[in-house]
Amino acid sequence: MKQEEDPLDAVVRLRIRGLRQAKGWSLDALAARCYLSPSTLSRIETGGRRIALDQLVPIAKALGTTLDQLVEPLEDEDVVIRPAPADSPGLTTWILSNEDSLHGVTVAKMRITEERASAHPEGGVHPGREWFTVLSGTARLRLGERTMLVRTGQAAQFSTMVPHAVHAHEGTVEILSIFDHDGERAHLHAG
Known part of the structure; x- marks a missing residue:
């Protein structure tokens, strides 16, 4: 059953999947690098499992990023810059x-x-x-x-x-x- 989640959780899940795919890794390859089972990692990516901090740290490390970057909030004001001369x-x-x-x-x-x-x-x-x-x-x-x-x-x-x-x-x-x-x-x- 898919968990009810906040928008940041959805972004974190997309980041994990996107970084994994950008490296050309299967679920099995990432799971081996972060010491999780492929099924657990799959459920994390799809929203079938809650994301736990003790899982995010090794996932971030395996993907070559930091926990801060993985969970950084997505804010619209960071996207469009309206410069004044x-x-x-x-x-x-x-x-x-x-x-x-x-x-x-x-x-x-x-x-x-x-x-x-x-x-x-x-x-x-x-x-x-x-x-x-x-x-x-x-x-x-x-x-x-x-x-x-x-x-x-x-x-x-x-x-x-x-x-x-x-x-x-x-x-x-x-x-x-x-x-x-x-x-x-x-x-x-x-x-």
């Missing part, structure tokens, strides 16, 4: 990730105009690495003494311990950038 001279920024984003990185879309070069001509330095891809236009990337053009569809990745600046080249450029904590503070929350 933040403007400064020559730069409009939209934060495209949540505050508690994966691995502590921030994703931002940036529209840079030629005005940015005169408003912020100097390059900054901070710990970490930076990555961006050009969505439209051409970016002029200054790394120390070198200047490179990064065109639509191209990407750049570099150490941020080198003085660096990204400006528009001959018009407006739009980029998608990924920052670690230090990069976010230096580029998105400076001043």
